[in-house]
Amino acid sequence: MSISVVIPAYKEEENLKTLLPQIKKYLTLAGITHEIIAVGPLTDNDNSKQVCQNSGCIYVNRENGDTYGDAVRTGIKAAKNEYLLMMDADGSHAPKDILHLYAAITTPPRHAYDLVIASRYVKNGQTQNLFILKFMSYILNITYRVAFKINAKDISNSFRIYDAVKLKSLKLTCSNFDIVEEIIILLVDKFNAKIKEIPTTFHKRINGASKRNLIKFIFSYIFTMFKLYKIKIQNRKNGTKK
Template sequence: MGISVVLLAYKEAENLTFLLPKIKEMMDSLPEEYEILVIDTKEPLDNTSEVCAQFGARYINQEFPGFGGAFKTGIKYAEKDKFLILDSDGSHDPKYIPSMYKKFTEENCDLVIGSRYTEGGETNDAKSSIIMSHILNGFFRVCLGIKAKDISTDYRLYRTEQLKNVELENVNYDVLQEVLLRMKQNKPDLKIGEVPISFQKRIYGESKRRLIPFIIGYMKSLVRFTFIRYPILRNIFLYGVFGVLAFVLDYSVSLGLAKTVMKEVPEAASIIGNIAGFIFTFTTNTFWNFKVKGKFLARAASYGGITLLGMGISTACIHLFKNSMNFALLKLIVLVFVSAMQFVLNKLITYNEKIIKSENQ
């Protein structure tokens, strides 16, 4: 039992001098033991270690890169069953700790957020940052299926065991959304509470966030998290990408052979191009898209059979409607229909998840 209070520091010694006494005062008012962990940069950049020693905080150098790496380091070394994290720049006032703890324990929450955007909360950040924050929160709420109003802040109280049971990959601030997604995957009925806070500007120093890399990183993560939550969308996307690349490969090989060594037998050139496209799509979908191993020949036969079926349907449709429709439009419609059909059949047969799971057990 107890609470691990975690602060991620990057040249924050001056702020920690003011913050640590306030944290200790609030923690002393709670009926639980606690520890304070300050996760500093891999190589010290100021006298943070001396400040930690002065106020009885445990000083740890981060072992993984970026903000996400500092967060993971904190999780690794937390020894209590509750995990409280807040900014080390003074923007998160420790006075809200008791109310967050009360909500956490009385309502049996898995996570409590010190929220700027729930009723009663406020932020004194710049207007541009507020607008961007609202936009990001809106997109990520939909993407993650999280109903909390403020999911881009790191003023949070977690259950340590739940944090230790997730694998985090992001190295930037978007790890704050990733951890919610991973926790919800492990516990679909994840209970999140919010306590209103007033977010203040940092006491000393400058923000470490850089706007353009920050936005680009979040856009990438939005797509990645959507694919994690809905893996079928990732499968469809990659299936389409590999299909387009296979078409280019097929066309290039066929055309190249037909114009050089197979001028007299363009049909043979076309067949070789088809085979090259088939090998490419089967290999990429097997190892990169659906990520399966074993029974390679059986899967190849299944994939090949479905490919031949698609070719038969495509040829029949073109033969039936070639005189009544524009060929380019007909080819496009047939291509979309056949590709969708092949994806569904491969998903159900070649890459059936139940079969794959039984093979891996």
């Protein structure tokens, strides 16, 4: 049982200096076979590549575009191991929680879950975000959960571990952070995915500024919700799942 840790990283050199050694420490001490992949921009804009090399990690540039969605697709393509864990590069996701996610998805019986989510909204879960971001996240999660009948409370947190084979089979099209919702919607629609949530604390960014544009963030989620709902209805009419 092995894990690929994929980290989309855009101008996150300083945060990677802190994050990568911690991830390696926890995985190595636990004796877990692993690879750590940081996905940079199309053209390097800081020294993240060197930071990865110094830490014994893999660095790849995004393919086909420079959006967050391109980073996620590139990381999924590059991953080689049985399980794939996605996390942010800004320090908001605690490296020690990787072990809890890995334990949850690998505990016998094997493949009992298709993905495990580090959740802010189950018992003992927390978030350090500002109130406006908490409120937006709460509304977003309720809306998507009801519209797509997803049995999970936190479908917008990217900190998750997946069955890599099933994740790689998806045709992902979203460009922005809405690809996080697209993944879970397609997994549920295609595989009737079995989901588990474990509590986590979403921390404040360590260094640098957020890459999320609030207005773009809102409209992309609204557009994606209608696009994916339309696809889901069409698939049901055709009697297929994609």
